[in-house]
Amino acid sequence: GENVEQHPSTLSVQEGDSAVIKCTYSDSASNYFPWYKQELGKGPQLIIDIRSNVGEKKDQRIAVTLNKTAKHFSLHITETQPEDSAVYFCAASSGGGYQKVTFGIGTKLQVIP
């Protein structure tokens, strides 16, 4: 089955700086890579995703890159704000609809004002 590794497990940045979280996956059949933000006591919220036919995707301050050859994908948050503080999970999924998603271990991001 799929194995997703994520690092770092914790990340502290000064407000306004950039944050980068990296993930690797094992199953070459994976073709969908979502990123979730989870605040304390809440369910995960999808913040951005990328599919295997795209190398990069950007949405305002958030961008995701995908290197299928190396099986790497990364989340980039620019101009971080205190409200970006949360746990971020990368994930990977393969096949068509209704396929289960395998999560990374999570990165606790702290943005210091």
Add this chain to the structure above:
Amino acid sequence: GAVVSQHPSRVICKSGTSVKIECRSLDFQATTMFWYRQFPKQSLMLMATSNEGSKATYEQGVEKDKFLINHASLTLSTLTVTSAHPEDSSFYICSAPLGGTNEQFFGPGTRLTVL
């Protein structure tokens, strides 16, 4: 985006009792829903896939007789933790994929505490 709700948000029960958690897709139909368990400071672990009109598919190591899943309609799946014990205390989260895509929308979670 699509909305998934869960009820209750928190539940405290005595050891040995059963607890039912509901997961609803509010503005879309979901023939499949997923149930996850999350322990403190850990990732989400898939417990089972709930299928409308058929039996749920359980992940390895998850006891199907302990975690009963019923997908009663296209918008409702329930997870019943039977004979709950303190080690079942966890954060239970459901998700539903939208329209045959990989995109999953998560519920807000249910915090179960077993005394």
